[in-house]
Amino acid sequence: MSGIDNYSRRDWVAEVGSQSAMPILRMTERLEAFRENFGANLQFQRGNITDYDTVANMLRHHQPDAIVHLAEMPSAPYSMIDAQHAVYTHQNNLMGTLNLLFAMRDITPDAHLLKLGTMGEYGTPNVDIPEGFFEIEFRGRKDTLPFPRQPGSFYHLTKVHDSANIMFACRMWGLRSTDIMQGVVFGTRIDAMGDDERLVTRLDFDQAFGTAINRFCAQAAIGLPITPYGKGAQTRGFLPLRDSIQCFTLALETPPEEGEYRVFNQFEETYVISELAEMVREVADRLGLNPEVRHLENPRKEMEEHYFNPDHSKLLELGYEPTHDIKTEIEAVLKDLIKNKSRIEARSESLLPDIRWDGTRRKSDYR
């Protein structure tokens, strides 16, 4: 088992004026903690997969059965800052994936590529969202086709492009891949961590890299209002970090066939954003935090009320047991964040959005 990372996420987060709420240790210490907890050496190299030779050497050296690709720039706002950031997001995300596909073809053609996509690839169509493909009848003829994507940012577009590139590589070269359309992840912990705080992972709360529930919890933890964007009637699929990891494990245990490109929609349940904000407020109240919920002018251009009914049965069929108790999960996040209050306070400016979809930079007002 081995990993590769170029640590660029901490640079991106620093660029938008923030830091992880949870302090994370140096890689050497985390690897040591991993060894102590799991009795196995995790090999690690610092490297950038947008360099083809780095990828090819890694595959040649480790001959992996499975590759979990999480090396993409994951922020919609960051990708919308300006032309340079949109271009960078395309370069980082597409080049890394293309290098992996070519290196897999030539070095480990039987390996399983588990690639992280996003539910945001689909956008919010006025029809049900299947898992990747749908059978249609059009003018009396039938075919099974990729479901049309209507992503809402350049970041989401790069995910769509990657999905198309991977689908093509599976069809052309017989590669096998699982493309996970992941909902919005929140949370600080997974079961395997136990109580070893050295294994803790980062939690971003800034406008660009913080996801909705994590941001709401960070706001509640330091006594700021919880701020849904716009009407707050946007609906999305959500899942706790522990479910995300559980699903990856299930997908890896049952790899696709040769040439198979399969798509899993991965989320516990869909929630309306303002309902989640209320849920965070309720749990925070119990912890004596008493935050307000105040809606902000939406910095994004998106539908604020819409139909949203995505399928999500494939992972359940593989044995996914969702964490339905979202409030317990939110409580755990709040407790972790309260412990790190000063780290959030030091970067509290980064919580309120100023990256706007129209290209201007201006802090959103309360509605």
Next chain:
Amino acid sequence: MSGIDNYSRRDWVAEVGSQSAMPILRMTERLEAFRENFGANLQFQRGNITDYDTVANMLRHHQPDAIVHLAEMPSAPYSMIDAQHAVYTHQNNLMGTLNLLFAMRDITPDAHLLKLGTMGEYGTPNVDIPEGFFEIEFRGRKDTLPFPRQPGSFYHLTKVHDSANIMFACRMWGLRSTDIMQGVVFGTRIDAMGDDERLVTRLDFDQAFGTAINRFCAQAAIGLPITPYGKGAQTRGFLPLRDSIQCFTLALETPPEEGEYRVFNQFEETYVISELAEMVREVADRLGLNPEVRHLENPRKEMEEHYFNPDHSKLLELGYEPTHDIKTEIEAVLKDLIKNKSRIEARSESLLPDIRWDGTRRKSDYR
């Protein structure tokens, strides 16, 4: 009126061991010929649109009403050579288009972006192909969605990615764009050229940059067999160069509304490849060339027999008058190529494909 080019096509063609069959003059001489024929100065700058400042300065200086974007690497085989070529194709095509979209938003938001796509974005689905969008009913609900794309090479994938990026920019920023899904173009001449040979454009005949009819004509012109790939029952939309330019003109004369992203399927008619090969043979016979038709092992992975019925009514509604007399067009190409026989003979090796979709390099055998 002004143009920008970085002349990279001649480098790509040289890289695959070939050259244009038609000799083309230096830009200064072509601009002089343009001035003499049309009484107007065409401003020109050498530059690369993958550099944002180049694009922004150009828009600021010229304040265009319309931008015709033909600056993409257009070869499927070239994009399939290896990881580096796939990555390069993505960088060149996507960065140029992204830079244009951002510069348009900030400098000339009312300009009309006419972007060249390809019919190859759609692939060969088992249903009719609409012009970009289709109304579907899925599980009892209806929506109008982008028609799913199933492109057949990394080049075609970059075109799909660009289409998605442009659609997004129109939706977000109110830009207006016509995305032309162009069929396979052939031919050497357009009406406006008249008899001025100085205005002639390049004609590529190599395996990577030569399109089917142009390649067949080049083979016939130097006494080589005409070589469809595989069964030759692949069906594609084709159109002569003069029709392509006529359609661009029509699209520019009737720009889209603010925020409108419209898709035109642009071709005269669909043809089966082996029928086109027979047509070239027949016309070549009349000119005393007597070429054989010999099928080659297909270097691509593609369906060789399939349903193909794309709509193409929008340009006809704008007044497009197709050149139905394909044989006269083929005859004109053959005559131009016979004049330049020695230029084709000098690079005849480049006519037979060795870039294979499985990543190997081996000249195709006759079937």
